[in-house]
Amino acid sequence: MSEVVLEGRNIVRDYHVGGGLFGKQKTVHAVKGVSFTLEKGKTLAIVGESGCGKSTLGRILTLIDPQTSGELLIDGKPINIAKDRVTAEMRRKVQIIFQNPYGSLNPRQKIGEVLGEPLLLNTNKTAAERRDLAMQMLVKVGLGPEHYNRYPHMFSGGQRQRIAIARALMLSPSLLVLDEPVSALDLSVQAQVLNLLADLQDEFNLTYVFISHDLSVVRYIADEVMVMYYGEVVEYGTREEVFANPQHSYTKTLFAATPKSDVESIRARLAKKKAA
Amino acid sequence: MALLEIKNLSVGFDTNAGLFMAVQGIDLSVDNREVLAIVGESGSGKSVAMLAVMGLLPKTATVTADSMTFNGHNMLTMTGKQRREIVGRDVAMIFQEPMASLNPCFTVGFQLEEVLRFHMKMDGPTRRKRAIELFKQVGIPAPEERLNSFPHQMSGGQCQRVMIAIAIACNPKLLIADEPTTALDVTIQKQILDLLVSLQVKHGMGLIMITHDMGVVAETADRVIVQYKGRKMEEADVLSLFESPKSPYTRALLSALPENATGDRLSTVADFMKNEAANAGVAP
Numbered sequence A: 001m002s003e004v005v006l007e008g009r010n011i012v013r014d015y016h017v018g019g020g021l022f023g024k025q026k027t028v029h030a031v032k033g034v035s036f037t038l039e040k041g042k043t044l045a046i047v048g049e050s051g052c053g054k055s056t057l058g059r060i061l062t063l064i065d066p067q068t069s070g071e072l073l074i075d076g077k078p079i080n081i082a083k084d085r086v087t088a089e090m091r092r093k094v095q096i097i098f099q100n101p102y103g104s105l106n107p108r109q110k111i112g113e114v115l116g117e118p119l120l121l122n123t124n125k126t127a128a129e130r131r132d133l134a135m136q137m138l139v140k141v142g143l144g145p146e147h148y149n150r151y152p153h154m155f156s157g158g159q160r161q162r163i164a165i166a167r168a169l170m171l172s173p174s175l176l177v178l179d180e181p182v183s184a185l186d187l188s189v190q191a192q193v194l195n196l197l198a199d200l201q202d203e204f205n206l207t208y209v210f211i212s213h214d215l216s217v218v219r220y221i222a223d224e225v226m227v228m229y230y231g232e233v234v235e236y237g238t239r240e241e242v243f244a245n246p247q248h249s250y251t252k253t254l255f256a257a258t259p260k261s262d263v264e265s266i267r268a269r270l271a272k273k274k275a276a
Numbered sequence B: 001m002a003l004l005e006i007k008n009l010s011v012g013f014d015t016n017a018g019l020f021m022a023v024q025g026i027d028l029s030v031d032n033r034e035v036l037a038i039v040g041e042s043g044s045g046k047s048v049a050m051l052a053v054m055g056l057l058p059k060t061a062t063v064t065a066d067s068m069t070f071n072g073h074n075m076l077t078m079t080g081k082q083r084r085e086i087v088g089r090d091v092a093m094i095f096q097e098p099m100a101s102l103n104p105c106f107t108v109g110f111q112l113e114e115v116l117r118f119h120m121k122m123d124g125p126t127r128r129k130r131a132i133e134l135f136k137q138v139g140i141p142a143p144e145e146r147l148n149s150f151p152h153q154m155s156g157g158q159c160q161r162v163m164i165a166i167a168i169a170c171n172p173k174l175l176i177a178d179e180p181t182t183a184l185d186v187t188i189q190k191q192i193l194d195l196l197v198s199l200q201v202k203h204g205m206g207l208i209m210i211t212h213d214m215g216v217v218a219e220t221a222d223r224v225i226v227q228y229k230g231r232k233m234e235e236a237d238v239l240s241l242f243e244s245p246k247s248p249y250t251r252a253l254l255s256a257l258p259e260n261a262t263g264d265r266l267s268t269v270a271d272f273m274k275n276e277a278a279n280a281g282v283a284p
Helices: A054-061 A088-093 A111-122 A127-140 A157-169 A187-204 A215-221 A239-244 A249-257 A263-275 B046-054 B080-086 B108-120 B124-137 B156-168 B186-203 B214-220 B238-243 B248-255 B269-282
Strands: A004-018 A025-039 A043-047 A069-074 A077-079 A094-097 A175-179 A207-212 A224-229 A232-238 B004-015 B018-030 B035-039 B061-064 B067-070 B091-094 B174-178 B206-211 B223-228 B231-237
Touching (some): A004 A207, A025 A054, A025 A207, A025 A224, A025 A232, A043 A054, A043 A215, A054 A175, A088 A094, A094 A157, A111 A127, A111 A157, A127 A157, A187 A215, A187 B248, A187 B269, A207 A215, A224 A239, A224 A249, A232 A239, A232 A249, A263 B214, A263 B238, B018 B046, B018 B206, B018 B223, B018 B231, B035 B046, B046 B061, B046 B091, B046 B174, B046 B206, B091 B156, B108 B124, B108 B156, B124 B156, B174 B186, B186 B206, B186 B214, B206 B214, B214 B238, B223 B248, B231 B238, B231 B248, B248 B269
Parallel strands (some): A094 A175, A175 A207, B035 B206, B035 B223, B174 B206
Antiparallel strands (some): A004 A025, A004 A069, A069 A077, B004 B061, B004 B067, B223 B231
């Protein structure tokens, strides 16, 4: 068995809302006891509808939000950011890529600065070194050194997502959390970004946590699949297990809702419409 | 005669770099009781073509066509006043971002009743009754209370239902849905698509679905137009499009679907375009 990069043991996250002067405080259980393990170089997909807690879990894994209870282990070391200070070394290990490449880049920051900033904050590299590394990274994600001095608005959605991926990779993390990285992109651009992610995974032996609601993408990219529903894990297994034999009724609903584009189902639909 | 018939439609935009042609010579027709899907990537001009029909393009756009008729009216020579009578009543449109297309300052009930007041000249109580009926039709629970909600108090799927209710309020003959489910979850997407198709069958509307999602096309369309860079690449009925796509671009689009992946990498449209260019260079 290969090395376990990420492990969650019964992770819980509650949010307290309301509770003003006279209001009563309410507790929202966003994540209710999630456990999993993920090996190096594998991809875990977290699937669920909006509001099911998949992004909250993603934020806990990237050390943005603390868990209310439960244990999070990265490279075998337990971390709880509510108690301990997060070291630069820890930050370097986990990086995140967000859904909307239009919102996640600062419009007044040149691409070169976007890529150089993680290095500036977390390492002691000189300006010249940072510049070289940023240039190299641009080439790796399929852009060019000529893009170094441009601003985000000069790029298309797919290119921006490449920039976000490049920024996440600047610190050579071992774990990448991808929060719906392709759902804002067109079909053909989506294919390019998915290919890029697969190439990078092979090259750097990266571990991915892939958050998505698109089952056809998950089926293509994931090794393991976790289905969440109202903060709970209702299904967890390898891709083959989950797709071949879904157990929970919610997973079955999800499969039924996914558009089918094979010829037989189109024929069935047209026949049904004619009969109606 | 077709409900909407467009011949040789071109739309150009004046930009600093000269005239940019967003749509180049598109022919299109939709019948009553027909679902036409227009598929293409962003920038393929699929939305612009429909906005031209609705007369919603900015002044910088130049629209030319040999003919553009809707239900016997010539849409090209129409005045703004005549157009406004038809748009919203006989032709209605649903946009991609339901949250952004509703006015955050007014209740959804007010925005729905506005259409009824303007086009159907209904009085207050009749409007209210019709509004409740419409909310029931699109499947919004507790319609009497929901009419007084503001858009931010509703979820994305609910807002899209409100948009659909507004669009079908005057029983339009043609409904244009511009990426109606792109911002929504799969389970909600399924509900919205089922709703649109059932309304289309029930009212015998023509429906134009603009989308980039081949799955949505497969689930809803009767006939499909594939568009790329402002030109029509292929037009076919849905079954033959998926069974035996004629245009190489359509084949490329279909092979970029993750479920059609062979091997560990997806084929992309860019690869296809490169091959195509290389072949064109070699051919005499």
